[in-house]
Amino acid sequence: MSNAFDYLDLARGLVLLGGAVALLGVLAVLIGSAVQDRRFVLSARRAVAATSFLTIASAILLTVGFVDGRYERSYIYNYSEKGLPLGYKIAGLWGGLDGSILFWAALIGVVALITTIGFRRGQSDPHGRRMEPWVYLVFGVVQLFFLTIIGFVNNPFELLLHSPSFAGDLQAFLARFPGGVVEDGSGLNPLLVNYWMMIHPPCLYFGWVVYTVPFAYAIAALITGEQGNYWITRIRRWTMIGWLFNTTGIILGGLWAYVVLGWGGYWAWDPVENASFLPWFTSTALLHSIMVQERRGMLRTWNAFLATTTFVLSIFGTYLTRSGVVSSVHAFGSGNAVGMWFLCFLLATIATCLFLIALRQPNMRAAHRIESVWSREAMFVINNLVLCAIAACILILTMWPKISKEWLGQDMSVLAPVYNKVTVPFFVLLLLITAIGPALGWIRTSRRAAARNLILPMVASLPVALVIQYGAELIHGGEPRPLDFSARLYPTFVLLYVSVLISFTVLYEVLRTASNRARRSGEGFAAALVTLLLRNNRRYGGYFVHVGLAVISIGIVCSSMYKVQKDFSMERGESVRIGTYELTLSDVIQETEPNYEEGRVYARMALQLDVRTDAGRTFQVFPERRVYPKKDNQAVTEVEIRKGLLEDLYVFFQSSDEAGHINLSLFRNPLINLVWAGWIFMIAGGVYAALPLGRKRVGLAD
Amino acid sequence: MKVAVPGLLILIGMVSLIWMGIVQGAIPEVGVQGLQTGQFAGRQVRLQGVIEAIETDVRPMRFTIRDMQDPEVRYPVIVDDHRPDIFKPDTDVAVIGILDPETGVFEGTKIFTKCPSKYEASDPGSMGSVAARSGESVPPEDPPIDPE
Structure with a gap:
């Protein structure tokens, strides 16, 4: 690039300037605390805000460089290419070491800015006024650290010519890139x-x-x-x-x-x-x-x-x-x-x-x-x-x-x-x-009250945990042994039981409290429940997170303890069986086709497997292997997952040999989707608990 | 003091579990050169090296592993595990298994190749052909084998 003005050079300048401003902010806090002058605190606030803006601007400019295809920059060359869709080009910002540190620094800038705004709004709070400069000191030091690394150790704006691969050797660079023009990058790894x-x-x-x-x-x-x-x-x-x-x-x-x-x-x-x-x-x-x-x-x-x-x-x-x-x-x-x-x-x-x-x-x-x-x-x-x-x-x-x-x-x-x-x-x-x-x-709960709150959930959890274990055993394909506390089943049952108990304790607590409220206030049960949930969103959001944890726990236990895996070598027309599924290899599709818009050609080999379940349901799955020539013919597997409510059928195309044998790995993962479902519970509960709803809490300490 | 006892129990449990876990389950991590000493023969180890030549990439995979520092030091390896995506010569690899002192073959049960890194850039000097480096599309040198 021979442009007199280069926005990527500007971006590097912003990083260095940001580091200098962060240092000034740190000094302002230290001097301000020594001379007890509030104006220094305001200077520190401005320094943190300015550093944040400069860092965010620098990260945005590097992202523009990715989108713009500035492959003469070593970092962009290594983590992007022309044919990548826009989303992956943007993801290049955090795709490698140097950019990820700049991305991190920019995110610190975002939270630092929000924090400064918070202090500005709450200026009258004496506690806030005392703590404010020291919060800026910490942000300043952290920002200074990251910007120093970006500026002097891991520079994401470095030219490819000056990267360790060429070390400024123009002859070698021109031999590799005639005319000094780097038309395309090496791209993200296909995986x-x-x-x-x-x-x-x-x-x-x-x-x-x-x-x-x-x-x-x-x-x-x-x-x-x-x-x-x-x-x-x-x-x-x-x-x-x-x-x-x-x-x-x-x-x-x-x-x-x-x-x-x-x-x-x-x-x-x-x-x-x-x-x-x-x-x-x-x-x-x-x-x-x-x-x-x-x-x-x-x-x-x-x-x-x-x-x-x-x-x-x-x-x-x-x-x-x-x-x-x-x-x-x-x-x-x-x-x-x-x-x-x-x-x-x-x-x-x-x-x-x-x-x-x-x-x-x-x-x-x-x-x-x-x-x-x-x-x-x-x-x-x-x-x-x-x-x-x-x-x-x-x-x-x-x-x-x-x-x-x-x-x-x-x-x-x-x-x-x-x-x-x-x-x-x-x-x-x-x-x-x-x-x-x-x-x-x-403070204190009588044993009687604790027992009253726990006994019912403890009793109710027992059959539910047994049913889950029984079902998982069935999917596993073995003889169902829900009451066999053998070495394998005993810890599994304990884990399932305590997970179910979490949900039932929460359910019982919510229903009991809503019922008490309805009785005391004369409201209907539903109205009491809604009021309760709205007025105590922190508590009930937290309980919802607990339920999410329990759901994840059940998913992890079942998908790890009752997972079934079988490896097969098969030819076209052959059938194999895993549990209730029968898979027939009906076709092998082999082609070379363009990946994305241009450039990234891969050879593809897909298997067409006709699946029939014992219940008579039929469907097809297409696991693949792809070869990426631009990445030294790296082979990448495209797993086929047939998701179900109770289990996933997971089909992995391992390899093929010269005799035409296809090597497959098949997995049945019982209740694995509870892991992802539990996460949704946790996030929903966490967001609900963080919302500024409900009454202001008065601590017992007060 | 009310929680001192549970706290102490948790601490004792933590130390005991870590101790037992490590004593029973930790295995030596050795380079290919380390195998030559004979000290690890018949013991389960995590062998680290570089894939040199692949005899067969179908399970059980057979290949030669060489030392990371001294390329002259090699051992034949047989691994009964899934073929990882990045299974090719010159790839860093770790194999968990046992060296059979009689046959001199390292028999592995688990193989790990390194995931493509977000943190390690590729060297423009080591990437495929010039055409590939300059962005031209090239056909794969080693396309998938036609089962027919």
């Missing part, structure tokens, strides 16, 4: 060309980025010694939003793996997956412990710890993903300089948080103590401990190859069964607490 690529990473990134807000407020509270509930009420909705996006990112990542990778599963305990899961546990714990501080004035230090830990874990995930410190089936960047930057930032953040917590802890006394284990706050505390224990287990197991190398001198790999063995007991405990919690009141 990434999937619509989930446009949705899953932004969701996950946004969830992680939103955790910066609770972190900023927690640091501000620790610096100022703010002991009240102001900061907790400010972060509750932010934490919920971050949690919703984090949850969505995790589930959609699983769904992506399920529909693309051809192994019939959705979770493999890979370090990348674990990294996305870790902050989810601590943010879930925070959402619960916030309520304890609001209502009982307890867990003040703990809440600051959870808010900071959630942020630290989201940065840890980024470090893990980009440094290559632990080997993964995902091809991490290995030996990237950025890994060391993230490690330093991580260590500095942890040291600062620990120092501030240790400094303020003596002054952050709880207003009350837990009076009984049979109270809601005690259940919240135990729930927090279990969530943190699961996060700690996953963290240690994920890092075990590194830890063992340092301590034992030998890399030790931890496989999925170890994760299951270690975490499943805690998950059972977590589900049990989730089931019991709503049946208990604040």
